[in-house]
Amino acid sequence: MMKLVPIAPLDTDPVPDLCRACKARNRGICGALNASQLSELTRRAHRQVVEPGKTLLDAEQPTSNYSNVLAGVVKLSKMLPDGRQQIVGLQFAPDFVGRPFSPESSLKAEAVTSTVLCTFPRQLLERMISESPELEHKLYLQALDELDDARDLLLTLGRKTARERVATFLLMIARHSPHADGNDEGGTGFELPLTRAEIADFLGLTIETVSRQLTKLKGSDVIRVEQNRRIRVPDMELLEAETGD
């Protein structure tokens, strides 16, 4: 079930406003907007809470909306005609999701977890970009970061073993985890936002291989699996040593 609520104007919003938080922390696209742009965005954007599986962008049909991730995780994936699938990127708050200057994006964006989004019309964004070099600069920086991420993943898919891939993935999630608890009860704990099937699609493996490698990492005392989705890493350096880099 998806909720669509206009984002309250900045000055009058009675509840903690994620978008304002974004602006204050200079994150997301809001961070790059001037007062009048921000007020226009605030009027025309919607705060959206979507459940896992909800599609934000689709390679097939043109989408007229872009989003900023305010909380949660979004996956970007590509599919072959015969159904084989590859996740080519994960977006965390406060990433921007969209492909400016191109009518259709060739990839699908889908909520992985329950996700809070700030959604706005594509054309509004593109107009704002043309008005605001600072906004474009911000988006450029994010694109460069995504490029770095994609290329790291290329190295992982092209040259790492299954065990190294899984370790690399766990490390990445650990580093993105907001509340990766410190060293209470030994080590760092975090929640996996993806199912095993999604991890497999991200790492270019099968679900069985992912499962087996997790079991083996557990056997080597690199990780503990507290629940299916809850992982604990007693010693982060041990995990890093498993990534191959």
Next chain:
Amino acid sequence: MMKLVPIAPLDTDPVPDLCRACKARNRGICGALNASQLSELTRRAHRQVVEPGKTLLDAEQPTSNYSNVLAGVVKLSKMLPDGRQQIVGLQFAPDFVGRPFSPESSLKAEAVTSTVLCTFPRQLLERMISESPELEHKLYLQALDELDDARDLLLTLGRKTARERVATFLLMIARHSPHADGNDEGGTGFELPLTRAEIADFLGLTIETVSRQLTKLKGSDVIRVEQNRRIRVPDMELLEAETGD
């Protein structure tokens, strides 16, 4: 042996000037510069002809120069500590090579073929970016294109078979070939800019597998191997059908 010659001022250059051609065709970074920026770039940039293997950017040492590819092919690669290597991108003319806003790039850029470059100081570029939104826009567009390329390659590495990978690669090269001759003597012919080892590093395969798959594609009459590096594709649609997408 590398040659370093200042780029001649636009109006006085007696020989065909690749940089001017760039500007005229609105390609490369020159296409986005105003007259005074262009003249400064012309003064401070160097036209460089480098041989295969020459390193332009290195993950290890900080480089103070960026380049535009004017002719030839440049590979971007990442390496694991144990020596495993992955090519994460290929740059063709008139691509920009460099990673603005980040002191070191985590990847290595190396000439694949004999290559003509327009090379200029990193700091000059970054200053020009700050002065010229149009330049940044151009670079942003290239970054988005590179991101699309990287994600296509992710799908290839994560989910395609060896045969599909090789076919995908051949198709990509065919499409980038400037003088892919039409249908004289049947089909399209082109030159592979990469060695078998480089193709393997690009596709996440071994050299032997690449060789075998080429042999098999030849056996299926999808390609003809005229010399080691010279390929002919009798029917492009047959090749496309082999790529998996």
Next chain:
DNA sequence: TTGCCGCGTTGATCAGGATCAAGCCCCCCT
């Protein structure tokens, strides 16, 4: 001429991960 080296091919064998198959656990629905 000889020898060597870089590049590519081909063959034989190996092994890592895919595939096929079964079963567990948990939750939800009836």
Next chain:
DNA sequence: AGGGGGGCTTGATCCTGATCAACGCGGCAA
């Protein structure tokens, strides 16, 4: 309580691509 489905694990077997090894070819230097 029963049934079903999604998510996950584990076992057995298969197969694609890696590895190991040998060889051909062409260029080049001694």
